[in-house]
Amino acid sequence: MTEVTGRPTAAARRPRPTVANIPRPAPAYAEQATTRELLDRLARLPRGDGHWSALRAEIVRRHLSLVRALAWRFRDRGEDLDDLIQVATLGLLHAVDRFDPDRGAEFTTYATPTIVGELKRHLRDRAGAVRVPRRLQERHAAISRASVDLYQRLGRSPTVHELAAETGLTDEEVLEALEGARAHTTVPLDATDPAESHDTADALDGIEYRAALRPLLDRLPPRDKRILVLRFFAHRTQSEIAAELGISQVQVSRLLTRTLTTLRTALAD
């Protein structure tokens, strides 16, 4: 029996695996035993031990259809079903951990409100954060793909109109999705080699720029510096830079904006 929930949220709340508590395969009897018996046994085992983890995983496995059914009920709330299932599984784990077999209640009777509570709390928390409507997310995904395709086909970045023709959306819809993407795009962490890349060094070579700028540029994170230099000293387009760095053009634009703001503030001091 492997771990049922390998995802980070559930993992974060699980006891850390040590040699002692790495889940063992569920013992043979677990297959035949009733859930009630497993829960009784689980309650008597030391929490976090390997045997405990194996039994717990078996109990979780038996209730995954309940988890899915409950998650499914909340599918229209704008959240991805997989995410909901993950949250519901976390609720199930809480229920398993808190269930007291001596109270005599049925486990599912106890677990259902716990899982539903977890789902509701999740959706309530999410509502507070800025959410991109799913429709816009899907549109943006389609536009991103089309944008890369068109860039390769045309040898330049596409116009809004060309993107609309390619995706079957209207110009307005493309603009709307791009606007949303700009506001919500996140940029992957900088994994650039901290050594100055050749193109950055070459572009800066022989260019005279204000003495104040050089130390500021050198203080920038390597990727931010590289993007800035490629755009303003090597005169590359945002799409070219995006292709070279393996990120999207929207991300390049965002990083560029951020870097310019940093520099502006620093130069004003």
Place this chain on the structure above:
Amino acid sequence: MAEVATDEDLVVLTVPADGAYLSVLRTATAGLAARLHFTLDEIEDLRIAVDEACAMLLAGAPPYTELTCRFEVTQDTLTVAVSVPNTGQRLPGTETFAWMVLTALAGSVTSDVSDGHATIWLTKKRDGT
């Protein structure tokens, strides 16, 4: 979306001279640039340019004044003129990094400080694609 204007169209937006309103101008810039069939690269560059120009002007604008953004849309050119009341502060010179950035983003950039107003004009011409 309607066909590109044959003559010059004029769009004027006035917002409080406060960084919080720049997003309105950025969005308008993107919308108008898209009408002119600018590429996404050009649209993004222009958005950043408007941001930069406004930031330059806001640094010298007295509080509680207005920032005016005037977009002139022709067949293949978008001119954005941003303007604030000015009480003597000078704009960055053409040899500065800030100016170099603006020029790289917008193409043609001019500025003027007179009649109590500081103005920056950004002129971006559509690439002949």
